[in-house]
Every structure is written in structure tokens, then in C-alpha cells.
Amino acid sequence: EPEVTQTPSHQVTQMGQEVILRCVPISNHLYFYWYRQILGQKVEFLVSFYNNEISEKSEIFDDQFSVERPDGSNFTLKIRSTKLEDSAMYFCASSAIRATGELFFGEGSRLTVL
Amino acid sequence: GQQLNQSPQSMFIQEGEDVSMNCTSSSIFNTWLWYKQDPGEGPVLLIALYKAGELTSNGRLTAQFGITRKDSFLNISASIPSDVGIYFCAVSPLPQTSYDKVIFGPGTSLSVIP
Numbered sequence: 001e002p003e004v005t006q007t008p009s010h011q012v013t014q015m016g017q018e019v020i021l022r023c024v025p026i027s028n029h030l031y032f033y034w035y036r037q038i039l040g041q042k043v044e045f046l047v048s049f050y051n052n053e054i055s056e057k058s059e060i061f062d063d064q065f066s067v068e069r070p071d072g073s074n075f076t077l078k079i080r081s082t083k084l085e086d087s088a089m090y091f092c093a094s095s096a097i098r099a100t101g102e103l104f105f106g107e108g109s110r111l112t113v114l
Numbered sequence: 115g116q117q118l119n120q121s122p123q124s125m126f127i128q129e130g131e132d133v134s135m136n137c138t139s140s141s142i143f144n145t146w147l148w149y150k151q152d153p154g155e156g157p158v159l160l161i162a163l164y165k166a167g168e169l170t171s172n173g174r175l176t177a178q179f180g181i182t183r184k185d186s187f188l189n190i191s192a193s194i195p196s197d198v199g200i201y202f203c204a205v206s207p208l209p210q211t212s213y214d215k216v217i218f219g220p221g222t223s224l225s226v227i228p
Contacts, residue, residue, distance in 0.1 A: 004156075031214070033214070033216075041220070042202070042218050042219065042220045042221060043151075043157060043202065043218040044218070045215045045216065045217065048214035048215065050214075055213070055214050056212060056213070056214040056215055058215070091156045091157070093156075098213055098214065099145075099206060099213040099214070100145065100162065100164075100206065101145045101147045101162060101204060101205070101206035101216045102147070102159055102162055103157075103159065103216060104159075105156030105157050105158070106156050107154070107155050107156050108154075108155070108156050
């Protein structure tokens with residue numbers, strides 16, 4: 001069964017360092033997303049991406065964040081200068097059809113900022 | 115902003131019991147979804163509801179989209195140990211405001227005692 005894959009599964013970094021989280025969405029999906037889940041809290045929308053551009057972003061997704069689809073398969077989230085409060089699980093998701101809410105999530109990348 | 119409320123926050127039940135949880139909002143939504151998150155994994159879609167009043171089943175799971183479009187419930191019959199996890203309701207906002215952002219509720223944590 002096709003799945004969304006994410007790397008790394010866990011990354012520990014020092015405050016102020018840049019981090020890149022990588023995702024390979026399901027191959028025939030066109031819509032890509034990043035969500036964040038701080039430990040024990042709800043899943044929060046960060047950004048959606050379609051046709052090589054951001055289609056929507058939340059207030060969390062400030063200038064420190066960026067997304068890119070550098071080739072035909074990878075979808076990346078970059079945090080330029082990490083802060084302690086960026087520590088969370090970051091989930092990539094993809095969908096085949098827009099506006100259905102039917103998202104396929106990866107297993108997540110746990111980011112720990114020290 | 116748009117916010118979902120889920121109840122109960124957590125449940126401890128005996129294996130074999132039925133479970134009922136619900137989700138409410140002060141706003142109207144056109145799509146209600148239920149996701150489950152197992153420990154250490156990403157959310158997985160269980161049921162999607164697209165029509166007010168719709169009742170949909172997926173195995174032992176049954177969910178309904180409320181007539182007012184402001185609520186939904188999820189029932190699990192004859193619970194088993196693998197039902198353990200966090201159940202999130204989610205909504206997809208109205209097309210006039212957003213196509214891409216899926217909003218998640220705070221979750222109901224389910225524990226099943228064998």
C-alpha cells in the first residue's frame with residue numbers, strides 16, 4: 001500500500017541551527033502539507049503546497065519556515081533558525097483530491113531543540 | 115478562530131464495551147472527519163462525512179454528521195485492545211475561506227483494559 005515516508009524520524013539540534021525535514025508523498029498525489037504536533041497537544045496546520053507553490057499557510061508558518069519540492073518526489077520543510085518552541089512532531093501529509101480533508105500522513109519527524 | 119471541542123477528553127473502558135465520543139463546533143462545516151493516532155505514528159483517516167445527517171460505518175466504527183453541521187459523533191462497538199489511541203475529529207473549512215486547511219480537535223484518548 002502506498003505511504004508517505006519521512007526522514008529523519010528524530011533530530012536533535014541546537015537552538016539557532018537550521019533543520020531540514022524531508023518527506024516523500026504518495027506518488028500520484030498532488031497536494032502536500034506539513035502539520036505540527038507539540039507533545040500531548042492537537043495536530044496543527046502549518047502549510048499546504050500545490051503546483052510548486054504555497055497555497056495556504058497558518059500564522060505559525062512565519063519567515064523562519066520554508067517549503068520546497070526540489071524534485072519530482074521530495075517535499076521538504078526547512079526551519080532556518082530553530083527555537084526551543086519549535087520542538088514538536090512534524091507530520092507530512094499528501095492528498096489526491098483537494099478540499100476533501102482526506103489526508104495521508106507520514107509517521108512524523110520528531111524535532112528536539114536544545 | 116475556528117475551534118473544535120471533543121468530549122470526553124479521555125476514556126478508560128473494558129474490552130468488549132461500546133464507546134461513544136463527540137465533537138462540536140460553534141461554526142458550520144461542510145466536511146467532518148475522524149482520524150485515529152496510534153502512539154508514535156501519524157493520524158490515519160477512519161471515516162469522512164460530507165453530508166449533513168449522513169451516518170457512515172467502517173467495520174465496528176460508526177460516525178454521523180450532525181444535522182446542524184456543527185457536530186459529529188463516533189461510536190466504536192465491541193472495543194478491542196488495538197482500539198487504543200487518540201481519536202481526533204477534524205473539519206475541512208468552507209470553500210469561501212479555505213480549501214486546504216484541515217482543522218483538528220484536541221482529541222479523545224481511549225484506553226482499553228483487557
